[in-house]
Amino acid sequence: MPLPNPKHELYSQELAKGAVxxxxxxxxxxxxxxxxxxxxxxxSALVSNRVNEILAKVEAQTLLxxxxxxxxxxxxxxxxxxxxxxxxxxxxSVKKVKRKVNGETEELIEIRVLDxxxxxxxxxxxxxxxxxxxxxxxxxxxxxxxxxxxxxxMMRPPAGLKPARETAE
Numbered sequence: 089m090p091l092p093n094p095k096h097e098l099y100s101q102e103l104a105k106g107a108v109x110x111x112x113x114x115x116x117x118x119x120x121x122x123x124x125x126x127x128x129x130x131x132s133a134l135v136s137n138r139v140n141e142i143l144a145k146v147e148a149q150t151l152l153x154x155x156x157x158x159x160x161x162x163x164x165x166x167x168x169x170x171x172x173x174x175x176x177x178x179x180x181s182v183k184k185v186k187r188k189v190n191g192e193t194e195e196l197i198e199i200r201v202l203d204x205x206x207x208x209x210x211x212x213x214x215x216x217x218x219x220x221x222x223x224x225x226x227x228x229x230x231x232x233x234x235x236x237x238x239x240x241x242m243m244r245p246p247a248g249l250k251p252a253r254e255t256a257e
Contacts (some may be wrong), residue, residue, distance in 0.1 A: 091138055100135040103143040154214055161214075164207035169199060178202055 091097040095116050097230050102112035113119065147153065152160070174182055180200045185195055212218040 089141075091135065096135055097138070100138040100142060103135065103139045158211055158214055161207040161211035164202045165204050165211070167201065169201055172201070173200070174199070245247070 091100060092117045099112055102115060103109060107115070140164045164178055167176075173180060174197075178201055180202055181198075182200075183198050185196045187196055189193075209218065
């Protein structure tokens with residue numbers, strides 16, 4: 089149930105979207121500086137139930153949770169085509185195919201399963217292992233910048249390793 093104070097409701101919605109508490113507070117209430125940090129901490133106790141309510145409602149409306157998607161992708165990758173029943177949810181299509189061998193026509197069943205490579209890619213994205221790399225070419229001014237989408241790369245730095253800083257030449 090929405091909170092009676094409209095600003096508190098907006099604040100709850102911002103938090104439910106994933107905003108940091110102090111940033112959400114500044115956005116909704118317009119305060120600046122450290123005052124926003126202390127006020128947002130006090131107000132967060134009032135709206136935490138509402139945030140949980142919003143998140144539960146969103147999750148209920150979601151077709152599949154992230155955990156369910158990852159389980160499906162794991163099943164797709166690990167399935168063996170030879171052992172699948174024809175009514176399996178992992179089969180994309182089944183059709184009869186006629187083929188001539190040595191002058192004789194034989195009827196075969198062609199089974200197409202879901203794409204294992206695509207399932208691996210989607211699972212990697214959900215796990216945070218796959219990062220879309222964007223290269224920035226040009227000056228600092230936004231009007232001069234050119235963004236180029238590069239193919240995604242597999243990337244998860246080893247624990248404790250900090251990325252190197254790029255230096256301008």
